[in-house]
Structures are given as C-alpha cells and as structure tokens.
Amino acid sequence: MSGVEGGSGVESWLSASEAAARLGVQPQTLYAYVSRGLLSSHPVPGRRASRYSRSEVERLAARTRSGGRPERSGGLEIVVDTNLTLLDPAGHLYYRGWDVTEAARTASYERVAEWLWSGQDEGEPAAWNSRPEALGAVSQAVAGLAGGATLVDRMRIGTAVAATTDPMRHDLRPPAVAALGRALVSTLVDSLPPAGDQEPGTGHGPGVAARLWPALSPRDPSPAELGVLNAALVLLADHELAASTLGARVAASTWADPYLVVQAGLGVLGGPLHGGATEAVRDFLGPVAEGRVGPAQAVGEQLRTGRIPGLGHAVYEGPDPRAAALLRALESAEPPEAAWAGVCGVLGLLEERDLPLPNIDMAMGAMAVCLGLAPGSGEAIFALARMAGWLAHAMEEYQHRLRFRPRAVYLGPPPRHA
Numbered sequence: 001m002s003g004v005e006g007g008s009g010v011e012s013w014l015s016a017s018e019a020a021a022r023l024g025v026q027p028q029t030l031y032a033y034v035s036r037g038l039l040s041s042h043p044v045p046g047r048r049a050s051r052y053s054r055s056e057v058e059r060l061a062a063r064t065r066s067g068g069r070p071e072r073s074g075g076l077e078i079v080v081d082t083n084l085t086l087l088d089p090a091g092h093l094y095y096r097g098w099d100v101t102e103a104a105r106t107a108s109y110e111r112v113a114e115w116l117w118s119g120q121d122e123g124e125p126a127a128w129n130s131r132p133e134a135l136g137a138v139s140q141a142v143a144g145l146a147g148g149a150t151l152v153d154r155m156r157i158g159t160a161v162a163a164t165t166d167p168m169r170h171d172l173r174p175p176a177v178a179a180l181g182r183a184l185v186s187t188l189v190d191s192l193p194p195a196g197d198q199e200p201g202t203g204h205g206p207g208v209a210a211r212l213w214p215a216l217s218p219r220d221p222s223p224a225e226l227g228v229l230n231a232a233l234v235l236l237a238d239h240e241l242a243a244s245t246l247g248a249r250v251a252a253s254t255w256a257d258p259y260l261v262v263q264a265g266l267g268v269l270g271g272p273l274h275g276g277a278t279e280a281v282r283d284f285l286g287p288v289a290e291g292r293v294g295p296a297q298a299v300g301e302q303l304r305t306g307r308i309p310g311l312g313h314a315v316y317e318g319p320d321p322r323a324a325a326l327l328r329a330l331e332s333a334e335p336p337e338a339a340w341a342g343v344c345g346v347l348g349l350l351e352e353r354d355l356p357l358p359n360i361d362m363a364m365g366a367m368a369v370c371l372g373l374a375p376g377s378g379e380a381i382f383a384l385a386r387m388a389g390w391l392a393h394a395m396e397e398y399q400h401r402l403r404f405r406p407r408a409v410y411l412g413p414p415p416r417h418a
Contacts, residue, residue: 087239152270154193245265285298285365335371
C-alpha cells in the first residue's frame with residue numbers, strides 16, 4: 001500500500017483508488033457511497049485529494065459479499081441493529097441468546113414467540129385464542145376462495161380481513177402488538193380448511209402445532225410428529241434480516257399497523273427463492289421417498305438442470321443448524337422406513353459428492369415427504385412461524401421513525417437537455 005500522508009499513521013488511511021479497489025467498485029461509485037452517507041471522505045492536508053478511513057472501508061466491505069462487489073453480486077446488505085437474533089456464520093443461531101436448536105427440543109412455538117416479543121420467559125404460556133369476530137369473518141372469506149388457493153393465499157386474505165375487524169390495530173405498544181400476534185396466528189390457524197374431512201378449527205390439542213396439523217394432513221398425528229411440526233415452527237420463527245423480515249421492518253418503519261407488517265412479510269416470502277423454496281425440495285425428494293426413482297437418478301437429474309434445491313446458504317459458512325435439528329427431530333418420529341431411507345440416500349450421496357451442506361429448505365422438504373404433508377404445507381409452516389419474528393422486528397422498528405430511505409447509484413444514460 002502506498003498510503004496517504006497525514007493523520008495518526010499511514011496504515012489508517014486509504015487513497016481513493018485504494019478504497020475503490022478494496023470495495024471492488026469504480027471511482028464514481030465510491031463517490032456515490034460518500035454522497036449516500038455510506039462512507040466518509042477526509043481531505044488530505046496540503047493536497048487536493050481525499051482519503052478514507054481504512055476501518056470504515058473494511059466495515060463497508062464486510063457488508064457486501066462476493067469480494068465486496070454490491071452492484072454485481074446481488075447481495076448488497078442493509079445492516080440494522082437488533083436485540084433479537086444472532087446468526088453466527090460458523091453454524092449457530094440464537095434468539096435473544098437462546099440457542100434455537102435447544103429451544104426446538106424443549107419449548108413450544110408459542111413460548112419462543114413470547115420470548116422474541118418480550119425477552120421474558122415465564123414457561124409455557126396459556127393457550128392462544130382467536131378473536132371470535134375475526135375468526136368468523138376470516139373463515140367466511142377464505143371459504144369463498146377458488147379451489148386452487150394455497151394455504152398461504154388464505155393467510156394473506158385472512159390477515160387483511162382480520163385487520164378490518166380490529167378497531168385497535170393502530171396501537172403499536174409492544175404489549176398490544178404481542179396480543180395482536182397471539183390472536184392473529186390463532187385466527188389464521190383456526191380458519192384454514194382441513195386436509196381431510198374434519199371440521200375447520202378441529203385440532204389435536206390446544207397448541208398452535210396441534211391446531212395447524214389438520215390443515216396439513218388428513219390423518220391423525222403421533223405425539224412425535226406433532227413435536228416435529230412444533231420444532232419446525234420454532235426453528236423458522238426468525239432468521240435475522242432475511243428478505244421477508246426486511247420487508248416487514250420497512251413496513252414497520254412507516255408505522256404501518258401490525259397486520260400490514262405481516263402482509264408485507266407474506267408478500268416477500270412468496271417468491272420461489274424464499275418461502276417457496278421448500279416446494280422445490282419436495283418435488284426433488286418426493287419421487288425418491290415414494291420409491292419411483294433412486295437417489296443417484298434424482299441427484300443426477302438435478303445436476304443436469306444446474307441446481308440442486310435445498311443446498312448451501314447465503315450466510316452460513318458452516319452447517320445450517322436448523323437443518324440438522326429438524327432432521328434429528330424427524331428421525332426420532334420414526335417416519336415410514338422406505339421414505340426415510342430414500343431421504344437418507346439422497347443426503348448421503350450429496351455428502352459423498354462433497355456438495356454444499358443441506359439448509360433448512362432441505363429439511364423442510366424431507367419433513368413434508370416423510371410425514372405425507374399436503375402440497376404447500378412447507379410454505380405455510382414457514383409463513384406462520386415467521387410471523388413471530390416479523391412482529392418482534394416490528395416492535396423494534398416502531399421505536400424509530402422512517403429509517404429506510406436507501407439511495408440508488410445511477411448508472412444509466414446521462415440526462416437529456418432540450
């Protein structure tokens with residue numbers, strides 16, 4: 001490094017060309033970062049030049065991936081301070097310091113949601129209940145949807161309808177948002193049509209997982225299978241600043257009511273690269289679990305298309321801890337031997353070929369095929385689980401005022417002049 005003269009030490013500063021090279025951008029983009037407040041420039045004493053703090057440049061570089069090339073990687077990040085979730089790229093995840101793999105083994109989804117919302121753990125909470133007026137309106141609305149409506153389609157409609165029945169929805173205090181969250185999750189679960197011939201709202205116990213099960217499967221679950229579903233809800237409750245959570249926080253930054261925050265999250269979740277990714281894994285694993293194709297044939301076909309769903313992660317450099325935890329819970333539930341053998345055959349082959357590690361989508365797909373859940377179940381579990389996190393992030397964001405106003409780096413043609 002050539003260094004820039006002046007300051008407390010030559011190694012503390014970078015020239016414009018050095019800073020641009022470290023960030024992997026053109027000089028004009030570096031200047032745009034300064035104008036947007038992402039980076040500070042400092043005059044070099046006695047020279048018509050600017051210098052840049054090495055530590056500040058390094059922090060900005062750490063916020064972008066693929067060598068710090070935000071305009072090329074598609075992974076430009078927004079960094080938000082939070083007290084909620086610690087995502088350790090080495091392969092650990094914590095909700096307010098609580099290891100999520102431990103929480104998935106020992107606590108209900110409701111208890112974990114309360115922990116995210118309040119930071120207080122008073123043991124298993126009392127049963128969550130729907131608001132009768134909301135449940136009636138939502139049940140009527142979703143009953144009239146076309147037969148092709150997915151479970152998450154029904155959640156989107158149900159959330160909008162529930163909002164119209166709540167005159168106090170603009171109360172943004174944390175206790176009010178938590179109360180709304182309990183009622184909304186309960187209302188959405190209790191309004192979903194059953195996969196079998198049960199009456200809507202007929203569950204297998206007072207908990208969210210037990211009440212959700214009939215919408216996912218026509219058969220009665222074992223206690224261990226309900227434990228797997230609860231574990232999935234816990235493991236998916238939050239994941240730092242994932243795309244849908246960012247959408248929810250942006251909505252909350254405008255002081256949108258919590259129903260709108262959830263709707264924002266549901267909208268972003270719907271893409272095949274986020275909440276819908278589980279269905280691609282289900283399509284991949286299903287023929288193997290049913291014995292119609294072998295693991296090698298299934299993996300080989302995916303390799304031919306150029307992508308195997310459910311592998312790797314944008315943040316984890318080590319294993320996705322949620323995947324391992326859910327697969328352990330699934331194995332303990334003693335799924336059908338042939339289906340589980342097929343899944344294990346695929347996972348073993350992927351490991352043997354030294355392909356990227358399985359992520360939570362792979363584990364969710366395995367759960368869906370081994371437990372025989374209805375199509376769309378994985379996305380529905382994901383959406384319902386993440387409502388806990390979206391509302392927790394909303395509570396944090398409500399303390400601020402319209403913080404999100406990012407700027408773009410314009411790279412188009414120059415302005416036209418008459």
